[in-house]
Amino acid sequence: MPTRTTSTGVKVWQLRDRNGQLIRWALWMATAIIFYVSWMKISDQTTWFFVYDAPRVAADIGGRAWPPRWEYITQLGRPIWDTLNIATLGTIFALIMAVPIAFLAARNTSPTFPLPRFVTRILKAMTGRTMTSYNVIRPFALLIIVSSRSINSLIWALLLVSIVGPGVFAGLIAISIRSIGFCAKLLYEAIEEIDENQVEAISATGASGWQVMVYGIVPQILAAFAGIAVFRWDINIRESTVLGLVGAGGIGLQLQSSLNTLAWPQVSLILFVILIAVIIGEWVSAKVRAAII
Amino acid sequence: MLKLEKLTKVYKTGDKALSDVDLEVPKGQVIALIGPSGAGKSTLIRCINRLVDPSSGRAILDGVDITSLSARGLRRARRRMGMIFQEYALVERLSVMENVLSGRLGYVGFWRSFFRKFPQSDIDEAFRLLDRVGLLHMADKRADELSGGQRQRVGIARALIQDPALLLVDEPTASLDPKTSREIMRLIVEMCRERELAAIINIHDVSLAKMFVQRVVGLESGRIIFDGKPEELTPDVLTQIYGEEDWEATIEVVEDEDEEDEEAGGA
Numbered sequence: 001m002p003t004r005t006t007s008t009g010v011k012v013w014q015l016r017d018r019n020g021q022l023i024r025w026a027l028w029m030a031t032a033i034i035f036y037v038s039w040m041k042i043s044d045q046t047t048w049f050f051v052y053d054a055p056r057v058a059a060d061i062g063g064r065a066w067p068p069r070w071e072y073i074t075q076l077g078r079p080i081w082d083t084l085n086i087a088t089l090g091t092i093f094a095l096i097m098a099v100p101i102a103f104l105a106a107r108n109t110s111p112t113f114p115l116p117r118f119v120t121r122i123l124k125a126m127t128g129r130t131m132t133s134y135n136v137i138r139p140f141a142l143l144i145i146v147s148s149r150s151i152n153s154l155i156w157a158l159l160l161v162s163i164v165g166p167g168v169f170a171g172l173i174a175i176s177i178r179s180i181g182f183c184a185k186l187l188y189e190a191i192e193e194i195d196e197n198q199v200e201a202i203s204a205t206g207a208s209g210w211q212v213m214v215y216g217i218v219p220q221i222l223a224a225f226a227g228i229a230v231f232r233w234d235i236n237i238r239e240s241t242v243l244g245l246v247g248a249g250g251i252g253l254q255l256q257s258s259l260n261t262l263a264w265p266q267v268s269l270i271l272f273v274i275l276i277a278v279i280i281g282e283w284v285s286a287k288v289r290a291a292i293i
Numbered sequence: 294m295l296k297l298e299k300l301t302k303v304y305k306t307g308d309k310a311l312s313d314v315d316l317e318v319p320k321g322q323v324i325a326l327i328g329p330s331g332a333g334k335s336t337l338i339r340c341i342n343r344l345v346d347p348s349s350g351r352a353i354l355d356g357v358d359i360t361s362l363s364a365r366g367l368r369r370a371r372r373r374m375g376m377i378f379q380e381y382a383l384v385e386r387l388s389v390m391e392n393v394l395s396g397r398l399g400y401v402g403f404w405r406s407f408f409r410k411f412p413q414s415d416i417d418e419a420f421r422l423l424d425r426v427g428l429l430h431m432a433d434k435r436a437d438e439l440s441g442g443q444r445q446r447v448g449i450a451r452a453l454i455q456d457p458a459l460l461l462v463d464e465p466t467a468s469l470d471p472k473t474s475r476e477i478m479r480l481i482v483e484m485c486r487e488r489e490l491a492a493i494i495n496i497h498d499v500s501l502a503k504m505f506v507q508r509v510v511g512l513e514s515g516r517i518i519f520d521g522k523p524e525e526l527t528p529d530v531l532t533q534i535y536g537e538e539d540w541e542a543t544i545e546v547v548e549d550e551d552e553e554d555e556e557a558g559g560a
Contacts, residue, residue: 130305195382195385197378197380197382198382198383198384198385200344200378200382201376201378201382201383201384201448201451202384202395202398203344203371204342204344204371204374204376204461205371205372205375205376205395205396205397205398205399205451205455206368206369206370206371206372206398206399206400206455207368207395207398207399207406208368208398208403210403211398211403211406214403214406214407215384215387215391215395215398215406216384219384219385219386219387220384220385220386222386223386
């Protein structure tokens, strides 16, 4: 107990008692030891010669990459356009699918179904809790969200290239699938945080379920929705630049062939173009976010 | 007009919020429902429009038993009951006009309400009500730009545009300063008189309640333990409702303020 009385009758207060303090010290100690052991392990498995050599090699590649081969830009217009399209369309498709999933995943909007009375009775006997209705759909919605989020878009692209063949379409689907979970998760959290009083007030007017949705819920999550959309679009621009590495279209394709032929001046130009695209994306999403808040 | 018969609510946790409440409110009568926090005041008015489903008993409005209605019938019945909330419960991101018009949702189809294509008669009425509550110039402002008193006025307009027979009012002044509280109470009571509306007003502030209503109902632990005129609220009665305390001050102050108020009104 933080508060205790000493033998002389004075009340003392400390943030933690002696045992709490000792446990914390032990945990800090354990952290330090784990860090040290891991460091030694990594160090043993590193070929330090390559690391010492790294600055020289980097400088060498840097020297060869400079100046960028500017005339190569004529061949980059189409791929960067593809990349932006993959990001934008992928985000839009993802949002279209994420919205219903989010509503089904949010505790306060996901439909519940009444349980048959005997099921209620069995559950009561087993767990001691009275459950008269059960949310059947929510676990499925959450499963979709988790599975979409657990696999990186590059891996989705690898799979999809072998399923639908190489090209922009595979990249587009990969980006969409990966983004569904992200958007749906953030959106359903926004739905769960709405002010229920406003929903109650709209219900009290005699509005139908869909009207309550449009007047009571949607206005409260619209800003969050716009924020999520541009945030994900911003991420997708970056993700779609690498999809070409596995053949799923976009500027990554050029990057890979340039890397394979050791055409460093082309690589530097591609990286520069990607940087510009990302900066533009960043700027647009910042503008949108400022406008909606 | 409104009749509650043995209305009882037991929450899932086992808490008995209301037990066998019998209450009758004739047309046009405004009553104040007083009682300590947790006495069941909010639950009582929410059981009437079934934002909370009562466990047993009946609530009858103009001959219709609300407790037995289907979803569709309930929506129909809710149009006749306007509700005003403690924290205003306006949709913060919609405009004042949209908030007022949302009171008509029970009368308008989905797509019309989706595209905000309300009938002109509704829009006329919305402007009339905004003018009446003194917020005509605020129609296009977003609700979150308004002050507390202004928001509650929008809340009143939203409830009245439903063309209700009954107002359910949940702590309308709990978040307002003393002067605004009186203005809001006065507005609600005036509106009820103009339109012959019955109203149940949950209220913490006993002196404020005594100032504006002719009938006071005291609730304690889910039971009605007082029902009478404001003058009959003696220290003994208040002790019964709220517990031991020196109530003389509360009662005296009210009488003083009441006179003041009348003088101001007469001047």
